[in-house]
Amino acid sequence: MKLVELVRYLNETEKLHKLYQDLDLNNQSEALLIHLKDTLDLESEISIFTIEETEDDIVFVKGGVKYIQLxxxxxxxxxxxxxxxxxxxxxxxxxxxxxxLEYRKKDA
Structure with a gap:
């Protein structure tokens, strides 16, 4: 999934709950974090990790793959x-x- 696809879920609560189910996300986590694979880019694949798994690191490596927190x-x-x-x-x-992406790169 790319960021553009994720935006559809972020805009509608019902779709977001379905995403939680489809991806088997732990909604009991303190926080769910959006990460982009390798680089902050529209074409990057998205993964969602719990804060407990990433320890809130901006750059997180799992299975030899680098993820950057959005x-x-x-x-x-x-x-x-x-x-x-x-x-x-x-x-x-x-x-x-x-x-x-602009906000993350420039303003955040």
Missing amino acids: FPLDYAIELIESDLDMKNKGYSDLKVAQRL
């Missing part, structure tokens, strides 16, 4: 809704994904 899942949702004010404004998933 944001905690809850924070990404908050950014879309509040700080970036992009929820229900007609922006495409691509535009929202691009803005999240």
Whole structure:
């Protein structure tokens, strides 16, 4: 899954709960963290890890693969809704994904 695809889930609570089930995510974790494989790029594959597994490291290596933390899942949702004010404004998933990456690279 790429970031653009994940944005669809972040915008709708019902879809997000389905994602938790489909990926067998531990929603009892203190935090679920969005990581991009190898580099912060729209084409990078996404993985979601618990904070307990990554110890909140920005760069995390698992199975010889490097992952870079984008944001905690809850924070990404908050950014879309509040700080970036992009929820229900007609922006495409691509535009929202691009803005999240920009925010992470420049503002965060």
